[in-house]
Amino acid sequence: MQIQLTASDRHKLNAYVAGPEDAQSGIVVVQEIFGVNSHMRNVADQFAAQGYRVICPALFDRAETGVELGYTPEDVKRGLELRGKIAEGETLLDIEAAASAFAPAVKLGIVGYCWGGTIAWLAACRSRRFSASSCWYGGGIAQSREETPQIPVQMHFGLEDGSIPPQDIALIQAAQPGVDIHTYPGAGHGFGCEQRGSFHPQSAALAQKRTLAFFQEHLKR
DSSP states (O other): OEEEEEOTTSOEEEEEEESOTTOSEEEEEEOOTTBSOHHHHHHHHHHHTTTOEEEEEOGGGGTOTTOBOOSSHHHHHHHHHHHHTSOHHHHHHHHHHHHHTSOTTSEEEEEEETHHHHHHHHHHHHOSSOSEEEEESOTTTGGGTTSOOSSOEEEEEETTOTTSOHHHHHHHHHHOTTSEEEEETTOOTTTTOTTSTTOOHHHHHHHHHHHHHHHHHHHOO
8 A cells, every 4th residue: 555754844855654553563664766666565574564554755756756676787777877966854754744643642663774774774773763773785884983873883894895895794793783683694785685686595584584583573573
């Protein structure tokens, strides 16, 4: 189901919603640089199947509405161009808008992938609405590693990720000893996406299992 959100600066954006309306815990799913495409909707549906109310905001709506990209080199280029048109602060306003769509009593988690992994980390540090954050291969986390998370954070990185070298993971680990960081041998960037050539089923399944256990601990107890 699609809904429309309104950010605090009055920007209106679309969002994909799944899961029971009366759920006591919810998750904001944050997109890759490919828009809220069929993969992101599938991710949202998987969390909804676990009993969560899920909202996946269309962060590219600030630049162009209705963006759904694939995973070709041309799509990557287009996604990077769109991301470059949107200020980080604006993206966080849209995340807050998604969080505000839940009832105040609902305990919220946030999970993000690629660009969304970085946004999930920044939300953990700068937002007061979430109770747990799971960050999958966020390429910008190393640059913002000195920020202070306000909530429990879990991270997932592939050891064969050409855009996030092991040195960056080591820097994050050194700066954030309290963060639960998992690495996956043989996995590259985007290893959790079944539509990409880098999909690594074993690592994706393990990372999802860990993410669900993490949210179970912090959102449902």
